[in-house]
Amino acid sequence: MKLRILLLLGLYISFATYGQKKTKYESFKNELTQKKYAPEMVLDKAMNYTSQNDIYVSELIDACRFFTSDRRKYRICVNAYPKVIDKRNFFQVYDLFSSFSFAMKLYHNTQANQNVISQIDYPNADYYHGIITNTCKQPMSEYQFNNLYNKRGNRRNYTVNDLKDIISHNCLSTAQIMKLTEMVQSNGERFELLQFSFPYSFDLENFYYTEQLINENYLKQRLIRFIDLEITKINNQPGYNNCLPLSQNEFEYVLKSIKDERFSKERLQLAKQHLERNCFSIPRIRAIVNEFSFDKDKLDILKVSFQNCPEKDQFYKLKETLSFSRYKREFDQFLLNN
Structure with a gap:
């Protein structure tokens, strides 16, 4: 009889604790949906909540969907990691990012260092592909x-x-x-x-x-x-290009992810996302374009890739990836306009 009472009491406490946590998270989530807050305030609230409260991976993913910026999602996930209850499911978070470099950076600063005990969370610059200045292009070893x-x-x-x-x-x-x-x-x-x-x-x-x-x-x-x-x-500096080229391993991953998409529409969308967020050389752009069969899709990719291509003076060479004269003329006009 005593054992039954203890078991029932334990279950009651567990459910009460879980219910309290869910109530707290739902209250936090409702705050994020308030349109009266500026984006910076919403980010501050997310950072404060995830640093002070235990959180499940499903809740973290849910919270990150309030932000479109990969950088802000990354900051929240890194901040939340020590408080994540079900760390075995943390790999699901990586799908939130449209940029592979942010997903890789998150891994190296969370799960890859989970055996390292430190009060300070130091960032890893090895896989950094964000903005840089002309005064600091390569950090000290x-x-x-x-x-x-x-x-x-x-x-x-x-x-x-x-x-x-x-x-x-x-x-x-x-x-x-x-x-x-x-x-x-x-x-x-x-x-x-x-x-x-x-x-x-x-x-x-x-x-x-x-x-x-x-x-x-x-x-x-x-x-x-x-x-x-x-x-x-x-x-906002005129002509500033804020991207760095991917490593060979990263590029191979990007190319493979595009190849693995079954439907051309999804393949095109994924390719555009990578090209908008990273720098690609002429040979790498050509390799991506060659994964598509139709000139219309190829031309779309070429237009998107132009902005972040560091070799704009050589971009005309990619005209050879197109087969039909109509699309070649449109490509020429695009280069003249830009």
């Missing part, structure tokens, strides 16, 4: 950075000016800048140093990770707004 980092016996003796001097003479990853910033103690000095360091970071879109180093909410929000503003300025 980890070997060089470790030599620099351990150069002085007592690293606590570094002043903000010492660290500014080091950072301004090098190109660093965001993770490396974060490790240097941790040498100063106050939130104010960290905020000052991070603002100064932004132009010297290679993986600029990973710079949002630095908010972990600021404990004061006011300064944290100022830092996030500063990063948003700086990235917007870079994107």
Whole structure:
């Protein structure tokens, strides 16, 4: 009799806890649907909820669907990962991203590091394909950075000016800048140093990770707004091309994913998504175009791929992928217009 009562009590507590969690999530979800909030406010609410509450993968996927930007989905998923209850299902999250590089980056900064215990989540710049500046095109190697980092016996003796001097003479990853910033103690000095360091970071879109180093909410929000503003300025520069070419393995994955689509409509849509979000050379564009049979589809792909092609002066060579004179003339006109 006692055993039955204990079992019933245990079931009651479990259901009550689950019901409470679902109520909390439903309340959070209702907040996201409120049109009165600006997009930045919706993102802040998602980041706050996922950092403070346990969450199932299905709920995380549901929450991410309120955002169209891969970068924002990525930030939420990385932030939520420590609180995910059913981590064995986390692989389902990768399908949220239209850009393969974001899915790969999420894996390397979550499941690939799940055995590493750290209070700070450092971003991985190895698979970064976001915006960069002309002042920092290749970050310092980890070997060089470790030599620099351990150069002085007592690293606590570094002043903000010492660290500014080091950072301004090098190109660093965001993770490396974060490790240097941790040498100063106050939130104010960290905020000052991070603002100064932004132009010297290679993986600029990973710079949002630095908010972990600021404990004061006011300064944290100022830092996030500063990063948003700086990235917007870079994107709005005339003629700025904010993409880097995929690695060979990444390109092979993209090509295979296009080939694996059974229907031409879905294959065309997937190809366009990749071409809109990544840089492709002339030979790689040709390889993608050759996966299609009809000139109409080929021409659509060529038009989409032009914007992010780093070899625009050679783009005319892709005319040979078209068979019919009508589409060749349209291709010529497109090049003249652009």
